[in-house]
Amino acid sequence: MTMPDALIRLHGIVAAVTGIAIACIIICIFRRKIWSILSKICCRRRTKIDQDLEAFIRNHGPLALKRYSFSHVKKMTNSFKDKLGQGGYGGVYKGKLSDGHLVAVKLLNTSKGNGQEFINEVASISKTSHVNVISLLGYCLEVDRRVLIYEFMPNGSLEIFIYKGDTLKSGQQLGWEKLYQIAIGIGRGLEYLRREVFNRNFGNVSHKSDVYSYGMMVLEMVGCRENPNAGVCNTGDLYFPHWIYKHFEEGKEFELPSAVTSEEKEIAKKMIIVGLWCIQTRPIDRPSINIVLEMLQGSIDTSEIPPMPSLSSPTRPPIHSSTTSLS
């Protein structure tokens, strides 16, 4: 490097350091002013979101949906004392209405998103009335406070019965018939939401992604029922769908040790095959939810085993495709 080059570089460094020092001094002197301008901008944005939500509720919210003040919500939950669980959008707390009805109160995290989840929930669930779809009873909408109030489900989440089977007392674990009825009930709820609610409100949302999630859930129900102590629903160290295909590849009789009677075997087989069709890699190969229900309820033949979907396993690479049929 020549002498003039070094001088130019030194000048550059001095100028940058001086610039940063001046900026720091200005921020220190005017920090209160800067802070107040930033808070005003955030507040204006928040107020705009809240106004949009207000307008949405006025135009789309059903009359039956009751609005509560935040102080009322605090009172009904005893200041959010009893937490039922944590979802992706916030905590869920147990509450009691003045008429004694128990409710589940979801306190949405307002720093996340722009209120779209609130709108989605009010637009979809509030208009539903189905035995397999939870009822939304009310809401609270105040500056920076968004709350949804649902009917309380005393048995809690299916998750407890699927993933934490090893923690259940004897007699609490769900039998095959109960699992099958739950799978059908969830399928009916999904079909109902799809036909009346989602199509109207959200246009062409891919129902095949719902079917995929449903299939994974059904397979997990079976995998965890089969091996509740594994905790992660694996059979041995193998991810359940892989375990099933490996079983078929080895030409083994299709049987799960926990399914003892012929009815239980039939239910387990149906749930597995339906689950595997639902998780096919290409959405076009997955059945619609009403076909899924027909398969589960026996009006459509389920003897053909679907091709192996590309599955990523936490423990082993996917095994190759198989189109074996059941023995």
Ligand SMILES: Nc1ncnc2c1ncn2[C@@H]1O[C@H](COP(=O)(O)OP(=O)(O)OP(=O)(O)O)[C@@H](O)[C@H]1O
């Ligand atoms: N109506 C209810 N009655 C009783 N417990 C509930 C109710 N709703 C939610 N819970 C409990 O709160 C937990 C979190 O529920 P939440 O719906 O927020 O989350 P999620 O089901 O994981 O879905 P997401 O993250 O998509 O919101 C559930 O797993 C359940 O234990």
